[in-house]
Amino acid sequence: MRILVTGGAGFIGANFVHWTRQHRPEVEVTVLDALTYASDGSSLAPLGDAITLVEGDITDAALVDRLVADSDLVVHFAAESHNDNSLVDPSPFLQTNVIGTYTILEAVRRHGVRLHHVSTDEVYGDLALDDPARFTEDTPYNPSSPYSSTKAASDLLVRAWVRSFGVQATLSNCSNNYGPYQHVEKFIPRQITNGIDGLPAKLYGDGLNVRDWIHVDDHNSAVWTIIDKGRLGETYLIGADGEQNNKQVVQAILRALGQPEDSYEHVTDRPGHDLRYAIDSTKLRTELGWAPQYADFDEGLKATVAWYRDNEAWWRPMKDRTEAKYAAAGEAVTAR
Ligand code: NAD
Numbered sequence: 424m425r426i427l428v429t430g431g432a433g434f435i436g437a438n439f440v441h442w443t444r445q446h447r448p449e450v451e452v453t454v455l456d457a458l459t460y461a462s463d464g465s466s467l468a469p470l471g472d473a474i475t476l477v478e479g480d481i482t483d484a485a486l487v488d489r490l491v492a493d494s495d496l497v498v499h500f501a502a503e504s505h506n507d508n509s510l511v512d513p514s515p516f517l518q519t520n521v522i523g524t525y526t527i528l529e530a531v532r533r534h535g536v537r538l539h540h541v542s543t544d545e546v547y548g549d550l551a552l553d554d555p556a557r558f559t560e561d562t563p564y565n566p567s568s569p570y571s572s573t574k575a576a577s578d579l580l581v582r583a584w585v586r587s588f589g590v591q592a593t594l595s596n597c598s599n600n601y602g603p604y605q606h607v608e609k610f611i612p613r614q615i616t617n618g619i620d621g622l623p624a625k626l627y628g629d630g631l632n633v634r635d636w637i638h639v640d641d642h643n644s645a646v647w648t649i650i651d652k653g654r655l656g657e658t659y660l661i662g663a664d665g666e667q668n669n670k671q672v673v674q675a676i677l678r679a680l681g682q683p684e685d686s687y688e689h690v691t692d693r694p695g696h697d698l699r700y701a702i703d704s705t706k707l708r709t710e711l712g713w714a715p716q717y718a719d720f721d722e723g724l725k726a727t728v729a730w731y732r733d734n735e736a737w738w739r740p741m742k743d744r745t746e747a748k749y750a751a752a753g754e755a756v757t758a759r
């Protein structure tokens with residue numbers, strides 16, 4: 424089997440490629456990645472020439488066509504992925520998430536190649552903090568940010584190409600991932616690396632917003648389960664019952680770092696900040712028999728803290744640049 428992994432040099436994509444090499448050594452992997460600010464390709468370096476890395480853009484129709492023609496399956500991770508960046512400049516989100524997905528869809532349509540489209544629970548908008556409800560496959564789309572609206576658009580394109588053109592595709596919408604190789608712009612790695620640098624953690628607003636955390640390996644084992652057993656045209660929600668508010672996560676990180684649990688400060692809130700995400704993954708678990716392996720969030724987080732301690736050479740080059748971006752966007756300490 425030959426698979427084309429778009430965005431395979433990014434956080435989840437690189438972990439997917441590592442997972443695939445480990446658990447499916449017979450699969451031939453080609454990665455298509457533009458190596459944007461989000462990745463310099465170093466997350467794939469440990470694999471050497473066991474995989475093929477093609478540096479290129481998913482909006483390049485000729486390149487995509489050639490690579491798709493040589494594949495049995497496309498797993499589509501490539502995206503602009505950070506909400507805060509989408510609030511500063513939405514344009515690359517439109518290009519990559521919408522036009523890029525359209526370009527992939529046209530190529531898989533021409534060549535009759537199976538697609539798995541990777542998406543996010545943010546397409547459903549947010550839930551109230553005191554609402555017992557969780558997202559299901561039937562929750563109406565209601566995205567809040569430029570990022571999540573372009574991901575929602577990409578999902579709708581995939582569904583339309585399935586219905587109108589018979590494209591063979593499955594979709595998944597996953598909750599917040601954590602684990603190795605995540606860019607330090609994202610919440611958990613930002614706070615871990617701040618702690619290592621002796622800086623306070625940065626909590627947006629009151630720090631009470633809730634995210635539903637899943638280890639990246641559990642996300643990727645679910646993606647493979649859907650590739651193997653999922654029904655074409657169907658959407659599966661992926662989640663591991665990991666709801667935590669941001670302050671609880673910061674305190675767990677500080678405990679893992681051996682630092683006082685109040686080494687954080689409140690900073691400017693994100694405009695339009697979604698309150699809470701929560702996934703009901705019953706369909707994936709009962710229909711396809713998937714279960715997460717990282718049941719204990721604190722343990723998964725400790726292992727992630729250890730990874731960032733041990734891999735400073737990987738994240739150090741992006742740290743100052745990332746903090747400068749936050750400062751330029753006007754992030755400031757607020758009283759609470
Ligand atoms: P990431 O930003 O770490 O990686 C994205 C990768 O895509 C990078 O390597 C980047 O270079 C590449 N890329 C960007 N634009 C490209 C283009 N035009 N052409 C080719 N490559 C391009 O993101 P991530 O966190 O690994 O997210 C991967 C996917 O998973 C995204 O589709 C995202 O929406 C989805 N997702 C992420 C999360 C999460 O918690 N991070 C949760 C659910 C779903």
Ligand code: TDX
Nearest residue numbers: 504505506543545599608609610613625626627632669
């Ligand atoms: O410094 C911070 N302080 C803080 O309080 C940062 C960077 C974030 N936050 C908050 C905002 C969110 O409530 O932490 C929470 C998580 O923030 P992010 O890591 O930016 O993730 P989120 O916006 O929830 O989106 C993530 O999950 C869904 C991924 O980035 C998306 O790609 C995915 O689709």
